[in-house]
Amino acid sequence: MADKELQLIYQGLKRSFTSRDYQSASQQLTAAKIALLQRNALIPTPFTPRSILLTAREILELGALINIHTEDESAFSRYYSQLQPFYDDQTITPPSPNKSKVIGLHLLLLLSKNDIAEFHTALETLEAPEQDPYIKYPVMLERWLMEGSYDKVWNATKSSEVPSEEYSIFTRILVNTIRNEIAMCSEKAYPSIPILNGINLFFLSSEREVVEFATEKGWHILDGRIYFPQDDENREVLEAGSIIENTVAYAKELETIV
Known part of the structure; x- marks a missing residue:
């Protein structure tokens, strides 16, 4: 498969995502991942051309975001795991502009599952997390959760502080988790x-x-x-x-x- 064909698959996937046709985008992800597999690009190696690795990283990021919009938490987590070797490989340049967003969304998902131990484990690997708005947001929510300041969490999910549309989807899950905790305490x-x-x-x-x-x-x-x-x-x-x-x-x- 030529590079041009891979780019056509990627552009089609991106168009579906941009137009919010997440059902078509989900179907296109299968073809995109097969194309990456045929090029040994699902995991970065020194033998895979950098241009293909960049495209692979963008396809996997789209996969993560698409599965947020379809509210498939398990699929999002799988794409997040697949992206880690791409984020860790410093030879894949330029750095991804979506990296912080994807990591922040992962942190938010951990909060919604009340997996605080894993949240802090993931946070320890990040540099200056509170300087990045995508990372700062879940860190702020976690602090308020530990304080029991659920009203602050609620207000933050309704304000302009929410970094992106995808965050709004996961905050709904988080608020539902909080609501059930309060119900149990009540x-x-x-x-x-x-x-x-x-x-x-x-x-x-x-x-x-x-x-x-x-x-x-x-x-x-x-x-x-x-x-x-x-x-x-x-x-x-x-x-x-x-x-x-x-x-x-x-x-x-x-x-x-x-």
Whole structure:
């Protein structure tokens, strides 16, 4: 296969991605990876021309980003792993302009899975992470998560601080993880809360969304309140209550929750 043919495959893939046709792009990724395999370019070697390695790196980066848009976390992680030899090889120049974005997205995915140990392991390999906006963002979120400042995380996911569209997709997953953690703590800390307070507590937009969330959790709803399942262990867990208080400290209705 000639270089021109590889470039045609790459350009077609890029057009589909740019036009947001992620279904076609996903199908084109298969042909692109076969083309790279035929050229021994899925893993960088000294014997593969640099021009082909640059194209291979860009195809794999597109693969990672495409799978974010299709919300395929496992596929994104596979592409991230495949990109590491390309990022580590200093002979492949110029450096990728998308490297920080892909790494930052990987960090954000680790946060959404609550894999804090792996998050810090990945962070230790980076130089001056807080100087890069793509890396700084997940680092900032992780710090707030460790503080229990979930309201700051929520506000950051809704602000202009989100570095790119792809980050917005992963932050939705992160917020859902936080929401479920708060739900678990709420069950332990309180016998019931007003539905209205659930909007701020669970970072939702309306009472209807709160009712839907409560129904998914199997909670009982009666007379405008959500009733959590209670047992002796739940009543003894006081620490969970302090976590909830940190979460909703910014809400004016805090005193009515308990």
